Amino acid sequence: MPRKPKSELDLDQLARIERGVVATPLIQWYPGHIAKAEKALQEQLSRVDVVLEVRDARIPLASFHPQIPAWIGTKPRLLILNRVDMISPWEREQWQAWFRAQGESPYCANGQTGDGVMAIFKAAQAAGVTINERRKLRGMNPRPVRAVVLGFPNVGKSALINRLLKRKIAASAARPGVTRQLRWIRISDQLELLDAPGVLPANLKDQNAAIKLAICDDIGEAAYDNQRVAAALVDLLQDLNQAPRLLNRYQASLGERSGEEYIVYLATQRFQKDNERTGRQLLQDFRRLALGPICLERPPSP
């Protein structure tokens, strides 16, 4: 049986995206909430010396927030790939090499265990040395470096802050949208951090990125259909030659099925023909590592 082509944007949906309606075929999010969060954040950004940009290691490209470069201008920035425990060591090496080739040196971290956090702490403090040297020249007293932690919802910003602080101060939970307010937190005499709510671009036109964000639950208060997003995950696993993981987990082989067909098939085999529940379960299994550590993106070829 030939594989079915994946669903494409229909013209009406494309037109809505072009008109600036915040929508993608699968994912819909709420501009009011975003605008409010962004305004508050931009007000604070002028006070910030260094930016810690956190991305999800499972989707290092899709979790790039397109507005961050414009927001931070020339401020120093540390790139952090968090959730590195959720990808394989090989995938991690591939991505580090790719970023290095782009002139970036990402810090790899695990917000749950604190691995990699000390290096970030030191780098953020080091960025402040120049700032205080300049202040000294102007006859001003030194002050702690002010850093902001920025990234999509649920990428692990608060977990990283808690690890930096060695205690739980920032609310962190396994669902997006936990951090609601901007808050300055003093980490040490040399470092203050601004914990910001996860920020979503008001206008994400790349539907592939939106789907990956939804698969990883990095999309905040968005509405989407679990069944279709799970089908997209199956298609992605197939493209990454990772379909055997589905067989291992569910004893149901993908074969030549499309993602959508697989969900229906799996629902029949394992979930009393409940397609929605099957989609939800598959997404949950991926997010809880029941399918094993997997990076959903490969570094682009040079």
Ligand SMILES: Nc1nc2c(ncn2[C@@H]2O[C@H](COP(=O)(O)OP(=O)(O)OP(=O)(O)O)[C@@H](O)[C@H]2O)c(=O)[nH]1
């Ligand atoms: N496996 C794993 N889980 C992590 C990691 N970092 C954070 N988490 C978990 O992911 C969930 C979300 O983390 P948060 O720190 O709340 O994420 P956030 O970016 O602050 O989320 P918002 O408040 O929505 O912006 C929590 O359950 C964390 O324990 C990591 O590196 N690996």
